[in-house]
Amino acid sequence: DVEMTQSPSSLSAFVGDRVTITCQASQDISNLVNWYQQKPGKAPKVLIHAASNLETGVPSRFSGRGSGTEFTFTISSLQPEDTATYYCQQYDNLPYTFGQGTQLKIK
């Protein structure tokens, strides 16, 4: 299975800060990574697909980049509603696998 190592596991930042989360794949997965946001009691919601493509309706402060084994997810200017847990997910190989998540809080 492709292991997705996500870091940090948690972080807190101020409104307006730039925040970056990284995901490292255990093997080359091209650009086949998605990023999800999950708020408490809710299902995950896809924000970015294929490493860097923003889903329709998702604010442009969210972005992603990377290929091969290293991927990053960035919020350019953190907003209060961005409090959530964020996950990466690879779809290059079955089984689909997820990172362990990054819990993001507002200071």
Added chain:
Amino acid sequence: QVHLQESGPGLLKPSETLSLTCTVSGASIHDYFWTWIRQSPGKGLEWIAYISSSGTINYNLSLRSRVGLLIDTSKNQFSLQLESLTAADTAVYYCAGLKIGIGVGWFDPWGQGAQVTVSS
């Protein structure tokens, strides 16, 4: 707007079989592959399996021996069976749509999730 709703028992005993159904509205059952994902504090998000309206199935091999999938195109429903339950199967179970293609493979939309607890 596509809506998915999981239904099934929330409390089961060890060795019993879990049966969950996902009802799809706002989309045709032919529009997506349909998948089950579970989430537990210990193992995080874990993909279980997917099925298509034509009957194509793929499983997470870690669960393959205990998992069954069915799809009922006449009712716009698909279902999951998980046998020989243990406490480790306690999780929130989500059904979700899955688009598959060249460069395509993300889960959207999702159901609200069904809490399943395995306890004697």
